Amino acid sequence: MEVKILTPTKKLFEGKCQKISFFGVEGKFEVLKNHAPLFALLKKGEIVIDGNQKISILSGMVKVAQNKIVVLVKET
Numbered sequence: 001m002e003v004k005i006l007t008p009t010k011k012l013f014e015g016k017c018q019k020i021s022f023f024g025v026e027g028k029f030e031v032l033k034n035h036a037p038l039f040a041l042l043k044k045g046e047i048v049i050d051g052n053q054k055i056s057i058l059s060g061m062v063k064v065a066q067n068k069i070v071v072l073v074k075e076t
Contacts, residue, residue, distance in 0.1 A: 001033055005047065005055060005071040012055055012075065020069060021048045022062055031064055038064040047071065 003020060005013040021030040023045030031038070042060040049055070060073030 001031070001067045001069055003049065003069045003071070005073060007073055007075055012073070013049065013053070017050045019050060022071075031069060033067060035064050035067075037066075038062070042071075042073065047073075 001017055001020070003013060003015060003017050004011065019030055019032050021028060022040070023043050025041045025043050028045075029040070040062050042057060042062060044058050045056075047055045047057060055073075055075070057073040057075055060071060062069065062071045
């Protein structure tokens with residue numbers, strides 16, 4: 001999957017991954033290849049990419065469609 005994680009002023013991550021997890025306002029969830037289209041609000045927590053790379057955020061939103069993930073965040 002292609003992933004972009006952006007703040008209003010910079011790019012925090014751009015690349016490919018096999019799985020990515022988020023802390024949504026309705027609970028923690030994980031996105032894998034061929035996930036159904038999704039739009040979700042994120043709360044304070046960590047985005048975990050492939051189980052090893054972590055990015056701390058205050059809030060944000062994520063859009064998943066056709067194995068492309070775009071995340072707009074406010075970082076800690």
